[in-house]
Amino acid sequence: MADVIHDAVDYVPPLVIEDEELYHAKTWLGKYVFSQDAKVIAIQYSVTAIGVGIVALCLSVLMRLQIGWPESFAFIDPSNYLQFVTMHGMIMVVYLLTALFLGGFGNYMIPLMIGARDMAFPYANMLSFWFYFASVVILLASFFVPGGATGAGWTLYPPQAIMPGTPGTDLGILLMLASLAVFIIGFTMGGLNYLTTTLQLRTRGMSLMRMPLTVWAIFTATVLALLAFPALLVSAIMMTLDTVLGTSFFMPAIISAGAQTDYSGGSPVLFQHLFWFFGHPEVYIVALPAFGLVSDIISVHARKAIFGYRMMVWAIVAIGALSFVVWAHHMYVSGMNPYFGFFFATTTLIIAVPTAIKVYNWVLTLWRGNIKTTVPMLFAIGFVFTFINGGLTGLFLGNVTIDLPLSDTYFVVAHFHMVMAVSPVLVVFGSIYHWYPKITGRMYNDSMARIHFWCTFVGSYAIYYPMHYLGIEGMPRRYFAYGETEFISSSSGDLNAAISIAAIFVAISQIFFFWNIIASLFKGEKADPNPWGATTLEWQTPQTPPGHGNFDDLPLVYRWAYDYSVPGYEQDFIPQNVSPAEAEKMAKRVEND
Amino acid sequence: MPQKIFAIALLLLVVGSVWFHLWSPWYLTELASNWSSIDFTLDVTFVVCGIVFVVVNVFMAYCVWKYRYSPDRRAEYKPEDKRLEVWLTSITGLGVAAMLTPGLFVWADFVTPPENADEVEVVSQQWHWSFRLPGEDGEFGAIESRYVTEDNPFGMERDDPNGQDDVLIYNSTIHIPKDRPVRMWLRSKDVLHNFAVAQFRVKMDMVPGLVSYLWFTPTRTGNFEILCMELCGVAHHTMRGMVIVDEQEDYETWLAEQPTYAEILAKAPGDVAAGQIGYAVCASCHGQNGEGNKQLNAPKLAGQEHWYLRRQLDYFKSGVRGSNPGDMYGMAMGPMANTMATDQAVEDVIAYIQTLPDEPTEKTVVGDIENGKDIYNTCAVCHGKKGEGLAFMNAPRQAGLNDWYLVTQLKNFRSRVRGAHSNDAYGMQMNMMAAILNSDEQINDVVAYINTLEAELLKPDSQEQVIASIDGVK
Amino acid sequence: MEYVLLTLAVVMGVVVWWILRQTINVKPWVPAASTEAVDSGGVRSGLDVGNPLRPSKVALGGFLAVSSSIFALFISAYSIRMEYGDWRPLPEPTLLWANTGILILCSVFLHSAWVNVKKQNLGGIKVGLALGSLMTVAFMVGQLMAWNQLVNSGYGISGNPANAFFYTLTAIHALHLLGGLIALGVAFKNVWGAVEFSEIENKVYAIELCGVYWHFFLAVWAILFTYLLNT
CATH class of the missing domain: 2.60.40.420 (Cupredoxins -  blue copper proteins)
Incomplete structure (x- = not known):
């Protein structure tokens, strides 16, 4: 008897889709502000992330002014400079890219692409955004407190992060830690949503291996984030206790400006382990969604099935799993036991193999394709180019020996900007252009978007490619000014000025982007529901933009996401929800011709 | 057509990158140690990665050129190709091993220093x-x-x-x-x-x-x-x-x-009595009580820390300071310092200076104190929030010095008249730090702020003096 | 870091095994032959056809994985830190044994609530939930008393790294239970006013989730306590 009741509670008969009960907001506030619709939340996330990203972009311009023309700007002193460095890094990595890829694209793409009406827990999803929003407010508030924002570098290494001598050790660092904690709590709510939705709310026929790579990638990135962010949370808690209550988790016995402190016995290296245990997966939290989105864009615009779909899936999973055992490659010269170097160099170079497979498969998707160089495709190929460059320089730094001369130089800065700034941002732009017609129902201005692409792509490459060579020469990073140093050639100052000019050029050229996407909202041509001829479910919605609940009847999925140019069919794409019978009709038309 | 341009652009970027690598002047600085093996590993990695970079990107540019869209053509339908993928994976594995192996051997060298080092x-x-x-x-x-x-x-x-x-x-x-x-x-x-x-x-x-x-x-x-x-x-x-x-x-x-x-x-401590005799030479410019003399551009010495006086006298004696022709008054100080022939003589004079009364100075510099306070935040990390100077940071006291002297020295640091000598490590730091003061107004502002610190710095001392003198009366 | 790696290895092992099982022999490019065969490529939830999990249960599983990661990280940090010379273990108050007993009772009561759900015994559910919540509060009060004892005998949080870890770990554990208590409160509220079991039939799954949550944090506590005792 008991068992039957148990089943009555838990048992859902197979092959019946339990339709979600949607929350229908009644007020304007409930619809657009505290919305529980994943699509609205996605846009809220994206706008907030891009907004705070603009702040970080301005900070980078200020830094470039100082590096390019030192001693020329009275309003930038060493403290400001380090605060810019820190806030720029933290905002870009966590508050822009993580939030945009998972909170923005994750919320928009997952339910639509898997044929769900919404996320599994819309209310938690809404809370997730507002936690994120609060964390951004707390973060930005730290600019305005006494002592200013923290200037400890985005890595927040103790002891310096909480010792006088570093900017923002009064309140700035505490606000930073608080903001991160709030962000992580908010993200956990969102992340559990993405995880559960992907696992449980897929429509009938949407087996795992029929999911678009975008969903696979965001799903894996979410798993990474859920497991990695706790490390940041734990270290933030411990550092806060060290600061506020005087515990010694990370603080050894040290001198501060000539005076003894009460700390004793803590281990700064422990913090670094915890930080990079989060920090390295974080790289892939940003990179994997970019991989997924770019795979779909390339496949659509090359009119060709993504090459080696299964390999792509396994590569995503393998990269995700391996990303947890490579963290100490950030710490080769940190003073940790140097014998760790052997292990971490090996794991790090192994991770290059699945990553390389992904690159090959993108390029092989282009091979014998029927390539349309639309704007999203330009950005996607631009991504592959910069990612190859940034990925290869990763092999330099991952190889423990070469890291000795290159660590902490501009080579590192150039590498990680190429691989996790330029590359993912090119994907962000490409994806926004690609899905813009679906999200807004209008088309962007094509020529303006092309100008934007050329400025951004060539401009960013001009910033970061030469920068590697400054690093090889030995120029250290996070320096306010270089003064006179024998081994740094005077011509490198000229190169720095040139890089700054390129950086300012790229920053300004983003006006083309913002102007375009804002103006096109009102003036853009009405877009076709499926302008690119894509197979995935988000293009098959009855309304454009998709209404609340996404679909009228939930679609049935008969095929994978990459039926492009299937032989024997007139149309060069077959959407996922086209049944074999309907497909037959398409095929027949070809025969009739 | 635009698609061809895109393919050419990709190709040009590859060519440009290789050209930059081969012809740009920025590369490893000349080696001065045994670690040529590190350079070797770097070169191996450059070769392997360079080949991959060129081959993959040129192939991609070729694809973009060759497979331009045409409505009359269909893309190939080929979901995967196991053989090709196995091949590519193996070659990648080989390349990775080629880079990693020398790396691990060199690292093994690095972690085991020779016994006789x-x-x-x-x-x-x-x-x-x-x-x-x-x-x-x-x-x-x-x-x-x-x-x-x-x-x-x-x-x-x-x-x-x-x-x-x-x-x-x-x-x-x-x-x-x-x-x-x-x-x-x-x-x-x-x-x-x-x-x-x-x-x-x-x-x-x-x-x-x-x-x-x-x-x-x-x-x-x-x-x-x-x-x-x-x-x-x-x-x-x-x-x-x-x-x-x-x-x-x-x-x-x-x-x-x-x-x-x-x-x-x-080391023996300085002898105040002997120092008093030695100080007679100094007194002619710096004053009987070490109070300084603006007309002669001789700064106040009273209240200055022992270690700092020692360092500066050594610098003057050895020409680390005061040998730059731009530093007229510094050049005058060199021969004077050399009148103290021995280390002990220097110690004695400093010991005597330590006994001189630390009186407030006359204020001559006008500036924007609020702005000066902002600027001084940077100075404070070494020189102390109250300008008291921190011996541990090798940063001398600022508050209570002659303000005109501070202005001169900041200008000298900024123009590298002072501090540029290769043996003046602390001067070098001040050269770099004074660079943030990019106008004379800024210098005046910060000095005007430092002037306000004097009262605060002297207050506890003078309060004690007052208390002590009251106690003495009782 | 070996504890973290072990925990992660387990989590990752499960994930990778599951993904491989789902994907290894699938040829995704072969379309379904007909409407009837639409599910042949895999099932809706990716889990056994007959027993799809509720989303909330999956989410709970995800959350427990996150919590495991947090505690594994703390324990790793603890074990790294312990090896330094200045580590002076603090005496665990005997009160902790009593608190452990109370926490076990919490789990027992919540389990009994779930058993009563299966029996459709509304009264039993209410008693189980009430006692479970009460015991949880008692546990937290007990932990506070233990803290108080320690502070009074001079083991403040900043005194020694062992102390710092003790307070932090117990605080994080209690915070998790506090969060759980909110969820339990909601479940309780739903049940409290009900007269017939049928009124709450589609809400009772929350009770099972609470039970799982409590069992999990009992296990976490057992590991923490054993670890604290042995160091």
Whole structure:
């Protein structure tokens, strides 16, 4: 008897889709502000992330002014400079890219692409955004407190992060830690949503291996984030206790400006382990969604099935799993036991193999394709180019020996900007252009978007490619000014000025982007529901933009996401929800011709 | 057509990148140590990665060119190709192994310093390097960070017999002999730092609470700059030192001049009475009470710290300061300082100056105090929030000095009239820091703010004096 | 870090095994032959056809994985830190044994609530939930008393790293239970006013989730306590 009741509670008969009960907001506030619709939340996330990203972009311009023309700007002193460095890094990595890829694209793409009406827990999803929003407010508030924002570098290494001598050790660092904690709590709510939705709310026929790579990638990135962010949370808690209550988790016995402190016995290296245990997966939290989105864009615009779909899936999973055992490659010269170097160099170079497979498969998707160089495709190929460059320089730094001369130089800065700034941002732009017609129902201005692409792509490459060579020469990073140093050639100052000019050029050229996407909202041509001829479910919605609940009847999925140019069919794409019978009709038309 | 342009652009970027690599002037600086194997590994990696970069991108550009969209053509339908994928994976694996293998061998070398290596301890603190040699017994004395005081910057354990002959070098320059392997023990007193010399290729973080190491064999003589490469606070970029690689005999000459811990402990304090006689020369310009004289451009000496006076007198004597023709008054000071022939004479005079009354100065500089306060935030990390000077940071007192003197010196630092001498490590830091004052108004502003600190700095002292004098009356 | 790696290895092992099982022999490019065969490529939830999990149960599983990661990280940090010379273990108050007993009772009561759900015994559910919540509060009060004892005998949080870890770990554990208590409160509220079991039939799954949550944090506590005792 008991068992039957148990089943009555838990048992859902197979092959019946339990339709979600949607929350229908009644007020304007409930619809657009505290919305529980994943699509609205996605846009809220994206706008907030891009907004705070603009702040970080301005900070980078200020830094470039100082590096390019030192001693020329009275309003930038060493403290400001380090605060810019820190806030720029933290905002870009966590508050822009993580939030945009998972909170923005994750919320928009997952339910639509898997044929769900919404996320599994819309209310938690809404809370997730507002936690994120609060964390951004707390973060930005730290600019305005006494002592200013923290200037400890985005890595927040103790002891310096909480010792006088570093900017923002009064309140700035505490606000930073608080903001991160709030962000992580908010993200956990969102992340559990993405995880559960992907696992449980897929429509009938949407087996795992029929999911678009975008969903696979965001799903894996979410798993990474859920497991990695706790490390940041734990270290933030411990550092806060060290600061506020005087515990010694990370603080050894040290001198501060000539005076003894009460700390004793803590281990700064422990913090670094915890930080990079989060920090390295974080790289892939940003990179994997970019991989997924770019795979779909390339496949659509090359009119060709993504090459080696299964390999792509396994590569995503393998990269995700391996990303947890490579963290100490950030710490080769940190003073940790140097014998760790052997292990971490090996794991790090192994991770290059699945990553390389992904690159090959993108390029092989282009091979014998029927390539349309639309704007999203330009950005996607631009991504592959910069990612190859940034990925290869990763092999330099991952190889423990070469890291000795290159660590902490501009080579590192150039590498990680190429691989996790330029590359993912090119994907962000490409994806926004690609899905813009679906999200807004209008088309962007094509020529303006092309100008934007050329400025951004060539401009960013001009910033970061030469920068590697400054690093090889030995120029250290996070320096306010270089003064006179024998081994740094005077011509490198000229190169720095040139890089700054390129950086300012790229920053300004983003006006083309913002102007375009804002103006096109009102003036853009009405877009076709499926302008690119894509197979995935988000293009098959009855309304454009998709209404609340996404679909009228939930679609049935008969095929994978990459039926492009299937032989024997007139149309060069077959959407996922086209049944074999309907497909037959398409095929027949070809025969009739 | 635009698609062809895109393909050409990709190709041009590849060509441009290779061209830049081959022809740009920026590359590894000339090696000065045994670590040619690091350069070799780097070159191997460049070759392997360069080939991949060119091949994959050229192939991609070719695809973009060749497979341009045409409505009359269909893309190939080929979900996967196992053979091709296995091939590519294997080649990638091989390439990775080719790069990793030499890397691991070199690293094995790096983590096992040779048995016969000389030992040097590098001690870092916020924005300063110092060094310790084990002395004749070859053993370092024990140290503890809780022993660190102004007089014991290394934190030496006073009674440890191993420590007595340790050679302590409390400035940023170390000499080492050529062609002898040296193992550097790295330790930090406050925050993380990183010992890096570009020409030696190796670097390692210095972590408070533990001792890390690195080793190398210098292969050519010369001066090689040490840069801190771990962000360590506001003045991180000024944290520089020098490794001077000498021939053996030059090294020994230098070593003989360095004091051991026992010698430092045994040093006699200055004699005030003898100093008073010696001070007569100084008094003609600096005044009987060391109060300074603006007409003669002689600054106030009273209230200035012992260690700072010592350093400046040494600088004047050796020409580190006061030899730049732009520094007219400094040049006058050189011969004066040399009237004190011996170390002891210098100590005596300083001891006498310490007894002179620290009176308030006359204020002559007008500036925007609020702006000055903002600027001074940067100065405060070394010179103290009250401008009191921090001996540990090697930063002298600011408050209570003649304001016109501060203005002159800041201008001198900014224009590198002062501090540019290669032996003036602290002056170099001030050169870099004074660069943030990019107008005379800013200098006036910060000095005007420093003027306001004098009252605060003198207050507790003068209060005590008042209390003491009241007690005396009772 | 070996504890973290072990935990992660387990989590990752499960994930990778599951993904491989789902994907290894699938040829995704072969379309379904007909409407009837639409599910042949895999099932809706990716889990056994007959027993799809509720989303909330999956989410709970995800959350427990996150919590495991947090505690594994703390324990790793603890074990790294312990090896330094200045580690002086603090005496665990005997009160902790009593608190452990109370926490076991919490789990027992919540389990009994779930058993009563299966029996459709409304009264039993209410008693189980009430006692479970009460015991949880008692546990937290007990932990506070233990803290108080320690502070009074001079083991403040900043005194020694062992102390710092003790307070932090117990605080994080209690915070998790506090969060759980909110969820339990909601479940309780739903049940409290009900007269017939049928009124709450589609809400009772929350009770099972609470039970799982409590069992999990009992296990976490057992590991923590054993670890604290042995160091």
